[in-house]
Amino acid sequence: MEAHPANLPAPSQHRAGIRLPGLGAGFGGGTVMLYLSIIVLLPLAAVASEAFTGGIGHFWEQVTSPLAIKSLKLTIVCSLIVVVVNGFFGTILAWLLVRDKFPGKSIINAVIDLPFALPTIVASLILLTLYGAESPLGIDFAFTRTAIVVALCFVTLPFVVRAVQPLLLEMDREMEAAAASLGAGNFTIFRRIILPNLLPGLAAGVALAFARALGEFGSVLLFAGGNPDTTVSSVFIRNQVESGNDIGAAAVSVVLLVASLLLLASVSLIQRWAVRHDRSSSEFIPTIAKDVSGDGGGA
Amino acid sequence: MAANPASRWGLRVLGLGYLTMLLLIPLVMIFYKTFEEGIGPPLDAITSPDGLHALKLSLLMVAIAVPLNTIFGIGCALLLVRHKSKLNPVIDAVINLPFAVSPVVIGLSLYILYGTGGWFSFIGEEGFQILFAVPGMVLASIFVSLPFVVRETVPVLQEIGTDQEMAASTLGANGWQTFWKITLPSIRWGVAYGVVLTTARVLGEFGAVTIVSGSINGQTQTLPLFVEKQYANFNSTGAYGASLVLALLALITLFAMNLLKRKEDA
Numbered sequence: 008m009e010a011h012p013a014n015l016p017a018p019s020q021h022r023a024g025i026r027l028p029g030l031g032a033g034f035g036g037g038t039v040m041l042y043l044s045i046i047v048l049l050p051l052a053a054v055a056s057e058a059f060t061g062g063i064g065h066f067w068e069q070v071t072s073p074l075a076i077k078s079l080k081l082t083i084v085c086s087l088i089v090v091v092v093n094g095f096f097g098t099i100l101a102w103l104l105v106r107d108k109f110p111g112k113s114i115i116n117a118v119i120d121l122p123f124a125l126p127t128i129v130a131s132l133i134l135l136t137l138y139g140a141e142s143p144l145g146i147d148f149a150f151t152r153t154a155i156v157v158a159l160c161f162v163t164l165p166f167v168v169r170a171v172q173p174l175l176l177e178m179d180r181e182m183e184a185a186a187a188s189l190g191a192g193n194f195t196i197f198r199r200i201i202l203p204n205l206l207p208g209l210a211a212g213v214a215l216a217f218a219r220a221l222g223e224f225g226s227v228l229l230f231a232g233g234n235p236d237t238t239v240s241s242v243f244i245r246n247q248v249e250s251g252n253d254i255g256a257a258a259v260s261v262v263l264l265v266a267s268l269l270l271l272a273s274v275s276l277i278q279r280w281a282v283r284h285d286r287s288s289s290e291f292i293p294t295i296a297k298d299v300s301g302d303g304g305g306a
Numbered sequence: 307m308a309a310n311p312a313s314r315w316g317l318r319v320l321g322l323g324y325l326t327m328l329l330l331i332p333l334v335m336i337f338y339k340t341f342e343e344g345i346g347p348p349l350d351a352i353t354s355p356d357g358l359h360a361l362k363l364s365l366l367m368v369a370i371a372v373p374l375n376t377i378f379g380i381g382c383a384l385l386l387v388r389h390k391s392k393l394n395p396v397i398d399a400v401i402n403l404p405f406a407v408s409p410v411v412i413g414l415s416l417y418i419l420y421g422t423g424g425w426f427s428f429i430g431e432e433g434f435q436i437l438f439a440v441p442g443m444v445l446a447s448i449f450v451s452l453p454f455v456v457r458e459t460v461p462v463l464q465e466i467g468t469d470q471e472m473a474a475s476t477l478g479a480n481g482w483q484t485f486w487k488i489t490l491p492s493i494r495w496g497v498a499y500g501v502v503l504t505t506a507r508v509l510g511e512f513g514a515v516t517i518v519s520g521s522i523n524g525q526t527q528t529l530p531l532f533v534e535k536q537y538a539n540f541n542s543t544g545a546y547g548a549s550l551v552l553a554l555l556a557l558i559t560l561f562a563m564n565l566l567k568r569k570e571d572a
Contacts (some may be wrong), residue, residue: 103321119325239415
């Protein structure tokens with residue numbers, strides 16, 4: 008596409024990419040990997056290794072202990088409910104923000120990100136105040152499973168809205184007009200035209216929200232945590248650490264880790280799939296993707 | 307979709323009603339609750355020695371973790387976008403991990419790595435305490451906030467392309483000159499957006515820090531840990547006071563995010 012090998016003289020220069028270095032030169036893959044290893048990879052490897060110190064049998068025993076199973080089940084069920092609820096309301100909110108006009112819209116648009124900015128423990132505290140024993144609204148469901156779901160809905164709301172919003176923005180409205188002129192009703196247009204176009208964003212948003220919900224700790228702690236029926240996996244892990252069962256904590260952590268790795272992988276698969284199938288988002292293809300494949304042989 | 311008025315109103319009620327119950331009322335609530343008994347009690351709680359220490363420690367976390375992750379983030383984004391390395395796919399995958407891994411698991415991982423019997427336990431044995439001390443909390447803060455600057459900088463770098471950088475290079479600018487005069491000014495709003503997100507995440511981090519810090523009053527308590535401790539000790543006014551400080555910081559963050567998004571789009 009751009010200037011190609013013909014006017015790039017030396018192959019060595021080609022290999023080095025553009026001579027932008029400065030930071031880049033001293034900041035090769037090695038330095039980045041070193042930082043990532045010390046900060047991220049080594050600690051996570053240590054957890055995995057700890058989980059298996061007693062052998063696979065012991066690991067399995069810890070993961071399948073009644074309390075561990077109970078917490079994992081609870082976490083997964085609540086997270087599934089949460090992504091369905093937020094998938095529904097998140098799509099509506101994204102639609103309102105893109106297609107509707109109402110006073111205060113820009114403020115609403117900004118407030119959507121509040122859960123990203125507000126510390127989770129603060130979220131937990133105010134949800135407890137609002138929907139706890141002293142609720143000014145007279146609604147009290149603190150320390151129940153409903154509380155877990157509400158806390159998780161709070162923290163994961165932006166994921167879906169922010170994933171769907173850009174797709175709605177760039178959607179070709181002529182398709183909808185064409186469908187309407189052919190006699191399609193609103194529901195049909197939504198089901199046959201809008202939803203299929205939103206699907207990649209919705210799926211990615213839901214997967215990210217699910218990953219976040221599986222591991223969420225702070226927002227659940229004060230509002231729901233504490234009793235045996237509302238102990239989600241993250242709270243279970245904390246309890247195990249506090250009672251000195253590091254291996255048990257590590258074992259359940261490994262289960263969560265594998266789940267988040269799978270979710271991350273699915274997000275990147277969804278994105279790749281969306282890029283391949285959707286013409287309108289082709290501009291999202293990072294140009295490096297092509298360059299990398301073109302450069303692979305030379306490097 | 308030319309929604310008819312009825313369904314349009316239906317969607318508005320559903321969407322905005324949900325948002326009100328979930329986000330707006332809680333936000334108002336925190337202001338109301340803090341000042342329910344006047345400005346005195348929450349102010350006392352925040353200005354108590356432990357409260358002030360927690361605030362200072364939170365700011366210290368920001369002062370260390372944010373610059374480190376910003377420099378790393380820019381360098382890493384440059385590497386991912388401008389330099390083809392065989393490590394790039396690996397780096398790209400690892401960068402996202404902190405988004406998906408539970409904060410408690412992150413805390414536990416540091417606890418095991420640096421704790422008794424851990425691979426790096428010798429550092430503590432040499433007398434440089436990492437767990438239940440500031441260094442461990444810093445490591446946790448860096449871990450959880452690692453991806454933001456990279457993630458916000460990569461798309462901007464891709465968008466600006468290399469024409470100007472090449473031109474500068476042709477005119478004899480060296481790598482650093484090109485970086486300072488061309489690249490950095492063009493990506494600054496993206497980087498700034500990442501910095502804001504990093505700061506917010508470090509200020510608010512609870513799960514990871516709680517595991518490695520031990521939450522010792524006046525020693526290893528950041529503001530979020532202070533909130534929890536105050537609440538557990540039935541001093542809810544103190545908890546609300548500290549929460550309000552954090553909520554105000556969150557609102558400033560939201561404001562900055564919007565401002566920067568607009569600059570970026572402009």
